[in-house]
Amino acid sequence: MGADRITANGDVANKIGTYGAALLARAHGVKVMVVAPESTFDLTIADGDDIEIEQRSGDEVTDVGAVRVAVEGVPAWNPVFDVTPAKLIDLIVTDKGVLEPPFDAAIQRWLK
Numbered sequence: 001m002g003a004d005r006i007t008a009n010g011d012v013a014n015k016i017g018t019y020g021a022a023l024l025a026r027a028h029g030v031k032v033m034v035v036a037p038e039s040t041f042d043l044t045i046a047d048g049d050d051i052e053i054e055q056r057s058g059d060e061v062t063d064v065g066a067v068r069v070a071v072e073g074v075p076a077w078n079p080v081f082d083v084t085p086a087k088l089i090d091l092i093v094t095d096k097g098v099l100e101p102p103f104d105a106a107i108q109r110w111l112k
Contacts, residue, residue, distance in 0.1 A: 001022070005045070012092075053079045053081050061076035
């Protein structure tokens with residue numbers, strides 16, 4: 001999988017659905033590899049809980065074309081990204097090398 005942002009502990013934000021894919025991979029014994037450039041790392045963010053997740057318009061969920069299919073006033077949660085916890089990731093491959101868990105220590109060593 002790719003990554004839009006990687007935190008200091010190795011949690012990864014990517015397009016919605018990535019977390020679910022990582023859960024399925026883990027459940028079936030398939031390894032998860034993240035491939036991302038160094039510029040994707042944001043060490044000012046400790047972990048995935050601190051990543052601000054962009055939201056799309058709720059209309060994408062409540063409407064089909066110009067027709068509303070949900071009850072008026074019902075809010076919709078429509079995130080663009082989700083966060084995959086580092087514990088579900090086996091490797092992070094960067095333009096400068098491969099990182100293995102535990103990622104918080106590996107990221108610190110890699111940046112030196």
